[in-house]
Amino acid sequence: MPFEAFFQSIEDTAIGSFMRENVLAFPLVESIHVLALTLVLGTIGMVDLRILGVSARNHSVIKLSNEIVPITWVAFVVAVITGALMFVSKATDYMSNFFFLGKMILMVLAGINMAVFEFFTWKSAKDWEVDTVAPVAARIAAALSLILWISVVVFGRWIGFTIGGAF
Amino acid sequence: MLTSLGAFCEWLANTQFSQTLQNVSWIIPAVQSVHIVCIAIVMGSIFLIDLRLLGVAGHSQSVSSLTKRLLPWVWYALAVLLVTGSLLAIAEPVRSLMNPAFQAKMLMVLTAGFLTFYFQDVVRGDEAFWEMTPARRATAKLTAVVSLLLWVGIVFAGRWIAYMDVAFGGA
Numbered sequence: 001m002p003f004e005a006f007f008q009s010i011e012d013t014a015i016g017s018f019m020r021e022n023v024l025a026f027p028l029v030e031s032i033h034v035l036a037l038t039l040v041l042g043t044i045g046m047v048d049l050r051i052l053g054v055s056a057r058n059h060s061v062i063k064l065s066n067e068i069v070p071i072t073w074v075a076f077v078v079a080v081i082t083g084a085l086m087f088v089s090k091a092t093d094y095m096s097n098f099f100f101l102g103k104m105i106l107m108v109l110a111g112i113n114m115a116v117f118e119f120f121t122w123k124s125a126k127d128w129e130v131d132t133v134a135p136v137a138a139r140i141a142a143a144l145s146l147i148l149w150i151s152v153v154v155f156g157r158w159i160g161f162t163i164g165g166a167f
Numbered sequence: 168m169l170t171s172l173g174a175f176c177e178w179l180a181n182t183q184f185s186q187t188l189q190n191v192s193w194i195i196p197a198v199q200s201v202h203i204v205c206i207a208i209v210m211g212s213i214f215l216i217d218l219r220l221l222g223v224a225g226h227s228q229s230v231s232s233l234t235k236r237l238l239p240w241v242w243y244a245l246a247v248l249l250v251t252g253s254l255l256a257i258a259e260p261v262r263s264l265m266n267p268a269f270q271a272k273m274l275m276v277l278t279a280g281f282l283t284f285y286f287q288d289v290v291r292g293d294e295a296f297w298e299m300t301p302a303r304r305a306t307a308k309l310t311a312v313v314s315l316l317l318w319v320g321i322v323f324a325g326r327w328i329a330y331m332d333v334a335f336g337g338a
Contacts, residue, residue: 023333023334024334027326027327027329027330027333027334030326031322031323031326031327034203034206034322034325034326035210035319035322035323037203037207038203038206038207038209038210038211038322039207039210039211039214040207041204041207041211042207042208042209042210042211042212042214043211043214043215045207045208045211046211046212046215055236055240056236059227059228059236060227063227064227067224067225067226067227068215068224070224071214071215071218071224150204153200153203153204153207154200154204157196157199157200157203158196158200160196161192161195161196
């Protein structure tokens with residue numbers, strides 16, 4: 001199995017061993033991961049809820065998004081780095097974990113949803129930025145974004161319970 | 168007679184309710200998932216308000232309109248967090264109530280809660296209060312820094328509840 005050998009070799013790297021063997025490293029990295037993911041969900045959720053017309057209904061979508069999405073991206077990068085550090089500690093276990101693989105697929109779907117929104121729906125944002133309720137295409141993207149990111153968090157929490165270790 | 172916290176924890180862990188929470192395997196991860204989503208609401212909102220106070224982000228809105236918009240979400244989320252957190256504590260009383268990370272977390276939650284309530288109360292009475300004088304602007308910035316540190320500390324302490332015995336031996 002070339003894949004298994006590949007992930008085993010990732011696990012066997014110095015950083016993999018360190019993350020696995022140092023008792024403080026994993027919880028510390030996981031804490032930063034949790035902090036980052038709460039900021040990803042908390043900030044992207046605000047933009048989604050604004051587009052759905054639930055919150056900040058009188059505020060320009062463009063202004064709101066310009067102020068908030070940079071925070072989302074910084075938090076996302078931190079979550080990816082810390083996530084990768086946790087992954088290398090037990091790469092083979094993660095690769096055979098249903099919730100880990102599910103989480104990765106959900107994130108790909110969230111990325112596709114975001115790309116479609118960015119390249120098509122968002123182009124016309126100037127026409128509806130102050131409307132309380134955005135066009136249907138934007139609302140669908142926002143609803144999908146909320147559902148997908150909440151599912152990512154739920155799947156992530158379930159990894160901890162199915163992969164062994166402290167939860 | 169319940170003479171100590173330890174005895175109380177043991178009694179609680181043996182109640183029918185706690186036993187159910189412990190024995191149905193999906194309950195704890197499900198409750199923790201709701202807990203994290205609510206923490207996301209709190210963290211997103213608090214960060215935005217604090218970054219606005221520090222002059223880093225959110226310039227298109229005044230402090231008062233930002234707090235009016237976001238703090239109700241924080242209070243509702245905190246109410247849900249109290250419920251889900253209680254369920255988690257009831258499910259594992261010894262691991263939580265007697266855990267230094269848990270105790271530190273509760274202390275920080277109370278402090279952050281009072282700080283947020285006080286700040287909101289002042290803005291309600293006078294919308295521009297925190298922007299009026301240099302001293303008040305400085306106080307608002309200090310409040311934002313303390314608030315950020317407290318909430319980051321709360322998230323860290325929350326996660327470390329699970330690791331206290333692994334990392335330091337004996338919770």
